[in-house]
Amino acid sequence: KNEVEQSPQNLTAQEGEFITINCSYSVGISALHWLQQHPGGGIVSLFMLSSGKKKHGRLIATINIQEKHSSLHITASHPRDSAVYICAAEPNTGNQFYFGTGTSLTVIP
Amino acid sequence: NAGVTQTPKFQVLKTGQSMTLQCAQDMNHNSMYWYRQDPGMGLRLIYYSASEGTTDKGEVPNGYNVSRLNKREFSLRLESAAPSQTSVYFCASSEYGGPGGYGYTFGSGTRLTVV
Numbered sequence: 584k585n586e587v588e589q590s591p592q593n594l595t596a597q598e599g600e601f602i603t604i605n606c607s608y609s610v611g612i613s614a615l616h617w618l619q620q621h622p623g624g625g626i627v628s629l630f631m632l633s634s635g636k637k638k639h640g641r642l643i644a645t646i647n648i649q650e651k652h653s654s655l656h657i658t659a660s661h662p663r664d665s666a667v668y669i670c671a672a673e674p675n676t677g678n679q680f681y682f683g684t685g686t687s688l689t690v691i692p
Numbered sequence: 693n694a695g696v697t698q699t700p701k702f703q704v705l706k707t708g709q710s711m712t713l714q715c716a717q718d719m720n721h722n723s724m725y726w727y728r729q730d731p732g733m734g735l736r737l738i739y740y741s742a743s744e745g746t747t748d749k750g751e752v753p754n755g756y757n758v759s760r761l762n763k764r765e766f767s768l769r770l771e772s773a774a775p776s777q778t779s780v781y782f783c784a785s786s787e788y789g790g791p792g793g794y795g796y797t798f799g800s801g802t803r804l805t806v807v
Contacts, residue, residue, distance in 0.1 A: 587734065616796075626782065626798035669734070682734030 586610045587672050589683035596690050602657040604686045606670030615646050615653045618669040620685065626669070629655070660690045695719065698783050698799035705773040705806045713768040713802050715783030721797075723786045724766035725750075726758060728779040729801075735782065741766055773806045780804070 587608045596602050608615065617629040630637050630644040632653065637644050641660075646653040657664055670683040696717045705711055717724065726738040727750075737750030741760040755777060757769045766785075770777060780803050786796040 585734075624780065624801040624803075626784075626801075628796050628798075671735075680735075680737065682736070684732060684734045 585683070586681035587670055587683040589668075589670050589686050591686060592684070593687045594689070596660050596688070598661060598690055598692050600660050600690075602660050602664075602688065602690075604655045604668050604670075604688070606653045606655070606683055608651050608653075608670075608672040608681065610672055610681060611675045612672045613675050614673040616671040616673060616680075617644050617653075617655050618671060620667040620669060622666070629668075631673075657688075662690045662692050665689050695797050696783055696785055696799040698781075698802050700802060701800065702803050703805070705770075705804065707774060707806060709773050710769065710771050711773065712770075713781055713783070713804075714765070715767065715799060716765045717785040717797070718764065719785060719787075719797065720763070721785035721787055722763070724760065725784045725786075726756070726766070726768045727782045727784065728752065728777075729782060730779050738768065738781075773804075775806045778804060778806045 590605045614631050614633045616631050618626050619629050620626045632644055632646045641658045643656040665688055667685040667687050669685045672681040699714045722743045725740040727735040728738055729735050736752050738752055738756050739747055739750055739758040741747045744763045747758050747760055759767050780801050782801050783799040
């Protein structure tokens, strides 16, 4: 049983396309996080959300607490956006974060 | 600004050998974590240290031990490596618990193969 589910698992897009990655979670959370892992393996924190929407450059993250769902959008996608995007749920209690298995995004020039 | 430094980056061990993965952070963070990442699975917490002097088990602690040597350093030890421990290991640190924001930073990972 996975507390965090992501979809799709793999995504290929043409440069310039609008991309959406979805994350659903089943636990009560204090925050939902989006991480980016590049092919070299390094992991970077993108967003931490507890409500509403956040934007950073071409990246937008939204969360619907009632539906236990979050989305990561990339506008005007670029090959350098190719990476694995990981959703992680920070539960209300305890120190065990729940990670999704990631969405592998490839943006083709 | 090194952030979180992990060593080594790559390691091959024979079954039964022991080794220690080193992790150091220079951000004065209180909390440090060790994760493993396996294909088709999300990051899984092995051990964490909420503050200097404390360590706690995560989701998959069996076969591992940790030491929070001081506020900067948090090491992970495999006493008798097994092929099931072949994985990519990530160290992370944060000001407080949380995998994103509030200064949560990952190391670059250690790719460990046990043969």
